[in-house]
Amino acid sequence: MDASTFLIQCLNAVQYGLLLFLIASGLTLIFGIMGVINLAHGSFYMLGAYMAYALAPLVANTFGGGFFATLLVGVGLAVLLGYVLEWAFFSFLYHREHLQQVLMTYGLILVFEEVRSLLVGDDVHSVEIPAGLSGSLPLGEMMTYPVYRLFISGACLLLALGMYWVFKYTRLGMMIRAGSTNREMVQSLGIDIQFLNRVVFAAGLAIAVFAGMLAAPVSSVYPGMGDTVLIICFVVVVIGGIGSIRGALMAALLIGVVDTFGKVLLPQAAGVLVYVLMALILLWKPSGLFKAG
Amino acid sequence: MDKFRRTALALGASLLAAGALMAPMSAAHAQATAPTNAKLKVGLMLPYTGTFASLGNAIENGFRLYVTEQGGKLSGREVEFVKVDDESDPSKATDNVNKLVKRDNVDVLVGTVHSGVAMAMAKVAKETNTLLIVPNAGADAVTGAMCAPNIFRSSFSNWQPGYAMGEVLAKKGVKRVATITWKYAAGDEAVRGFKEAFEKGGGTVVKELNLPFPNVEFQALLTDIAATKPDAVFTFFAGGGAVKFVKDYAAAGLKKSIPLYGSGFLTDGTLDAQGDAAEGLFTTLHYADSLSVPKDKSFRLNYAKTFKLQPDVYAVQGYDAAQILAIGLKATNGDVSKKAEFAAAVEAAKIDSPRGAFTLSKAHNPVQDIYLRQVEAKENKMVGIATKALNDPARGCKM
Numbered sequence: 001m002d003a004s005t006f007l008i009q010c011l012n013a014v015q016y017g018l019l020l021f022l023i024a025s026g027l028t029l030i031f032g033i034m035g036v037i038n039l040a041h042g043s044f045y046m047l048g049a050y051m052a053y054a055l056a057p058l059v060a061n062t063f064g065g066g067f068f069a070t071l072l073v074g075v076g077l078a079v080l081l082g083y084v085l086e087w088a089f090f091s092f093l094y095h096r097e098h099l100q101q102v103l104m105t106y107g108l109i110l111v112f113e114e115v116r117s118l119l120v121g122d123d124v125h126s127v128e129i130p131a132g133l134s135g136s137l138p139l140g141e142m143m144t145y146p147v148y149r150l151f152i153s154g155a156c157l158l159l160a161l162g163m164y165w166v167f168k169y170t171r172l173g174m175m176i177r178a179g180s181t182n183r184e185m186v187q188s189l190g191i192d193i194q195f196l197n198r199v200v201f202a203a204g205l206a207i208a209v210f211a212g213m214l215a216a217p218v219s220s221v222y223p224g225m226g227d228t229v230l231i232i233c234f235v236v237v238v239i240g241g242i243g244s245i246r247g248a249l250m251a252a253l254l255i256g257v258v259d260t261f262g263k264v265l266l267p268q269a270a271g272v273l274v275y276v277l278m279a280l281i282l283l284w285k286p287s288g289l290f291k292a293g
Numbered sequence: 294m295d296k297f298r299r300t301a302l303a304l305g306a307s308l309l310a311a312g313a314l315m316a317p318m319s320a321a322h323a324q325a326t327a328p329t330n331a332k333l334k335v336g337l338m339l340p341y342t343g344t345f346a347s348l349g350n351a352i353e354n355g356f357r358l359y360v361t362e363q364g365g366k367l368s369g370r371e372v373e374f375v376k377v378d379d380e381s382d383p384s385k386a387t388d389n390v391n392k393l394v395k396r397d398n399v400d401v402l403v404g405t406v407h408s409g410v411a412m413a414m415a416k417v418a419k420e421t422n423t424l425l426i427v428p429n430a431g432a433d434a435v436t437g438a439m440c441a442p443n444i445f446r447s448s449f450s451n452w453q454p455g456y457a458m459g460e461v462l463a464k465k466g467v468k469r470v471a472t473i474t475w476k477y478a479a480g481d482e483a484v485r486g487f488k489e490a491f492e493k494g495g496g497t498v499v500k501e502l503n504l505p506f507p508n509v510e511f512q513a514l515l516t517d518i519a520a521t522k523p524d525a526v527f528t529f530f531a532g533g534g535a536v537k538f539v540k541d542y543a544a545a546g547l548k549k550s551i552p553l554y555g556s557g558f559l560t561d562g563t564l565d566a567q568g569d570a571a572e573g574l575f576t577t578l579h580y581a582d583s584l585s586v587p588k589d590k591s592f593r594l595n596y597a598k599t600f601k602l603q604p605d606v607y608a609v610q611g612y613d614a615a616q617i618l619a620i621g622l623k624a625t626n627g628d629v630s631k632k633a634e635f636a637a638a639v640e641a642a643k644i645d646s647p648r649g650a651f652t653l654s655k656a657h658n659p660v661q662d663i664y665l666r667q668v669e670a671k672e673n674k675m676v677g678i679a680t681k682a683l684n685d686p687a688r689g690c691k692m
Binding site: 001002005008012013015016113114117121122123124125126136138139140141142143144145146218219220221222223224225259260263264267270271 | 508545565
């Protein structure tokens with residue numbers, strides 16, 4: 001591997017890592033902070049991708065269209081859906097056993113898949129890259145790098161910073177952190193924990209949908225796409241330290257590097273390298289890189 | 294003894310059916326005394342949910358279309374379908390196929406798309422001596438090591454399109470090729486077929502790139518391809534992965550400098566989603582758009598009229614699965630228990646497929662023309678025949 005190829009691979013690694021963080025950050029909220037094992041996270045991601053595909057013509061008719069208008073409408077709908085889902089299902093799960101959480105969220109996967117199949121069908125679809133971002137930059141001798149990928153990376157960084165700031169420095173973030181450590185105490189201080197939970201859950205779902213919509217132009221839109229990201233999202237959250245946003249970002253970048261260079265240098269083991277990494281990190285730090293708090 | 298049992302079962306089944314449907318007793322009695330006129334139970338084990346759902350539906354549509362064209366009957370026996378969703382899940386495959394064979398007592402099994410599931414079906418079919426017609430799954434072993442007198446395939450082996458493309462590139466004088474695919478049976482077999490023909494023709498495969506199924510993060514390997522600078526790239530991907538790969542390949546700027554060739558599934562059922570990125574790509578497959586086969590024209594017309602959908606290669610394979618069944622039944626007068634006569638008739642037959650007529654090899658895989666196709670205006674236009682009457686080597690088949 002010569003120097004320029006090495007640099008391009010580093011870029012690929014960082015880019016993939018940031019994309020992973022984008023997808024996994026919603027899970028950090030729901031699994032990491034609220035403590036619900038949410039297997040339906042992949043479905044939320046899929047929902048986002050399908051929204052980017054299916055909402056685009058509707059938005060074009062009513063608001064004149066544009067990728068970013070669709071993005072706004074989609075995230076708005078996702079917040080609503082998150083609020084309703086929390087009220088109808090997830091609010092009953094916090095005190096239940098893990099097995100019941102797994103059963104319920106697995107059921108949701110099936111429901112989401114079936115609804116998707118009924119409404120949009122089982123075909124593969126694509127989403128156009130927004131016009132201003134469809135160009136590409138020359139890279140090395142013969143490659144080019146799509147501008148949209150860099151845009152995604154930028155959006156991920158902004159999201160990471162934003163989440164970090166909200167959690168670390170705002171009153172809302174403080175309440176959420178307090179609520180995740182001691183529910184009863186927070187409640188007795190006069191904070192509406194139920195409402196707080198609903199907000200965090202809605203935010204988690206909205207971020208997953210946002211990730212799905214943003215990734216749709218590069219990942220394309222197809223049935224079962226949520227399943228493929230679900231496991232890796234859990235890996236990100238677990239390696240990073242459950243509930244830690246900084247940890248999730250570090251973990252995602254680390255996985256990006258291991259996966260990218262693993263595929264090139266150790267192709268026979270590419271499928272397991274990420275899990276080996278997880279095992280090693282958990283041996284070294286049983287509660288992940290950064291413990292929440 | 295066996296015959297007695299089957300008659301007794303048929304009697305029991307028709308009595309039950311009669312009870313349930315409140316049908317006149319005399320009809321049930323007639324069925325019981327003449328079992329070859331009883332309904333023919335076809336067990337469709339196909340993916341109706343998940344990634345391959347649209348493929349499963351197309352196969353069923355094709356199969357039903359042929360049966361409908363025959364007036365709903367094959368060799369005088371009315372056809373009854375028993376459907377199972379296999380979910381493309383190999384871990385549930387043995388249970389699912391046993392349900393069809395033992396609980397529902399089907400006369401013939403038809404399935405499936407996923408190779409792992411098809412292997413489980415083949416195993417059960419072999420053990421219970423049930424007729425099996427595979428309408429898609431390309432695993433070489435189905436008509437290789439697992440081959441049996443009662444197992445047939447109406448589609449292809451993964452080796453076939455790969456081998457044909459290897460010949461095409463070797464003839465073009467391409468020297469150095471890199472391959473890229475998912476690390477699983479279908480991808481490995483397609484690449485092996487390609488390599489066999491390409492290296493026989495004087496070319497060299499300079500790099501074999503793999504990524505775990507169903508990973509779609511191609512960027513690292515595309516960078517590797519750019520660094521290797523081969524003359525061309527051969528690939529096997531399907532479905533959502535194929536869409537993303539073709540788009541990523543174009544977005545990385547490689548399409549202009551390193552031509553991409555693939556097994557036909559790269560651009561089948563995915564062209565709308567791939568858009569301009571797929572334009573001009575060459576692929577090899579046993580079916581194409583705009584074939585000048587008369588049977589294809591009538592098939593397409595009927596299919597579009599019946600289902601309000603355009604048919605695809607999967608629909609053709611389903612249609613031909615029904616044709617194979619019909620040929621065998623005709624020779625045995627509708628009696629599926631006469632396995633030897635059934636197989637002999639199918640082996641001798643020329644199957645009038647929309648893809649062009651084909652025969653079945655000794656191992657029961659289609660001996661068929663593989664077309665070279667080019668993507669043009671969202672269609673896989675046929676540009677020629679890559680390999681005529683290509684026969685899978687059926688490695689490991691002892692029959």
